[in-house]
Amino acid sequence: MTDATASGAVPSGAGQGSLLAKDQRTAKRNAAEGRFKIYGLIAVCIGIAALVLLLTSILTSGLSAFRQTTIAMQVTLDAERLDPSGVRDYDEMAKVTTFGYAPLLRDGLQATIAAAGIETELDPGDAMELISDESVAQLRNRVLNNPDLIGQTIEVNVLASGRIDGFYKGRVSYASAELDSNISPEQLQLAEALEERGALKTGLDWRFLTAPDASDTRPEAAGLGVAIIGSAYMMLIVLVLALPIGVAASIYLEEFAPQNRWTDLIEVNISNLAAVPSIVFGILGLAIFINFAGLPQSAPIVGGLVLTLMTLPTIIIATRAALKAVPPSIRDAALGLGASKMQSVFHHVLPLAMPGILTGTIIGLAQALGETAPLLLIGMVAFVREYPDTPLDGGFFDPATALPVQVFNWTQRSDPAFVERASGAIIVLLAFLLLMNLTAIFLRRRFERRW
């Protein structure tokens, strides 16, 4: 034994030689560690670069959606023309279509041009193309809702047409106007002249967030109002349904259910459901809620139910993990004092699991907020101009769209102005997601800091 050691049978290296000099193995291990650190750093950098690229591209093309070009003018609401019957009756007045209102704006614009002392070769009809078609409808709605305005001269701030708006956002130039049948260089000159005199302005405008969608030819008027309400309604339904059902199911499975083949089967199926592609849930919703249960298409109630089904597995998995993380000694303590199973769960286990449950729920909600595919199948991709009612008036059953669907919808349209609108909608969607994640962090901190 001693002979063997003395003759050098022990491999050289480990534990031999000076500590001041690195041996070969140590140098190799250090090199491997160094390489691994570099790989990690590269991966992180790629991730950050991708994120920055995404955000800059969305922000540069989308932020302008929150700015709008408008033209200020005086409009005389001629009683003869707008209410021929003279009784100020809604149904009578509604007989006057937008064709009746267009000349008022045309005259108003001409008066503005004349007052500003601008010389233009454009006839009044061509000058009118500076103004969005939507403005005429907006003026009509304003008058119908407030008949007292008839006969007065009112100040209006009308939307400029999509091409003029694009001119001030860098989409349209004199060169492109030459080739464009929708706008001419003369019209751009008129717009510039109006801007110099202060009648035409480009500024911050919240109509993008409040206005409903508009048709293909009126990108300047398209807004997210209906989509935001639709998404909010659906989130409300998901929260109200998925949170209690998910938490109750998790508590039962984790704390009460016997461990047998049936619960194992349920467990496996819940995990599998979390991995089911969301479009499958759309088919399910179409088959069950619309075809079988007869709920209306495009309604937030159906979207909410489908998203609830989709969110449930996420919430159940998160809640079960949170319940599992509560130390068993707490349960023992409560049971040892003579608390019933339910008391031990509701008084002690659930409060401790709350941060985890809330985080899981909000992550599930955020996932549901960004979900598009199942909503396409239940008809939420429709063009909806009418705001849904308040939930108390059955608003859950009114047609609506959702934010991600609106993005999808706008990216399908041909007018380049819709690229800006879609990017703007993405910014709104991301802002909501950020808000929800911040809420999750806030709730988590708050509940954890209690002790």
Add this chain to the structure above:
Amino acid sequence: MNDMRHMERAVRVDTTKIAARDVQVFYGDTHAIKNVSVDIPDKTVTAFIGPSGCGKSTFLRCLNRMNDTISTARVEGHIEIDGEDIYDRRVDPVQLRAKVGMVFQKPNPFPKSIYDNVAYGPRIHGLARDRADLDGIVEKALRRAALWEEVKDRLSAAGTGLSGGQQQRLCIARAVATSPEILLMDEPCSALDPIATDQVENLIHELRENYSVVIVTHSMSQASRVSQKTAYFHLGELVEYGETGQIFTNPQDMRTENYITGRIG
């Protein structure tokens, strides 16, 4: 000191509080407790000693049916408290556990205030008529657990913020607050330092006046210090049961002697 101990031991121990007959416990296929029969007297401290895995904690958990919470555990035989079979179908374990309090190995206060920790039992059992009554119960329990002087000014502070020894005494106060008749302690000092252990041991001495205390311990010196009766468990069997003095000075069984003299365990 020793004379005093022997005097205490001479105190009559007549009434039987817990009577166990032929108790068997199975965890799945494992036979954890084999044929244990024991009579535990009232108003005494009974110590269960034995090497790790000998089943002393398992048997202790049978006495308040905490084994019910383990789905694979199965208990056979009879355990009677005050002449009533606690494994009778009509017995609700929740009611039983209010009568048989338990203190665990690791201090496990609820992550709530000291006050709420102690008040939890009385609250769920409806022992207090009003707030003043509950305050009285909490104070009495904390005094009995020798914790009142240390925490009376910070009852609303977190129970988890106390030191280990204080936490364990808080757990004892919590168990005492529901006024149980029997107190089960599962190695209550194994997570504590010597000073805290000493405090808890003194407490056990005082608790004996009102309760029948059953304590599981790894420490033979602790068993000899605090108990009047000692039961030695070995591989799921109750090897020897008798007066503590007799077990430690004159064990009848070879296995007990080997354990006590440090040859096994």
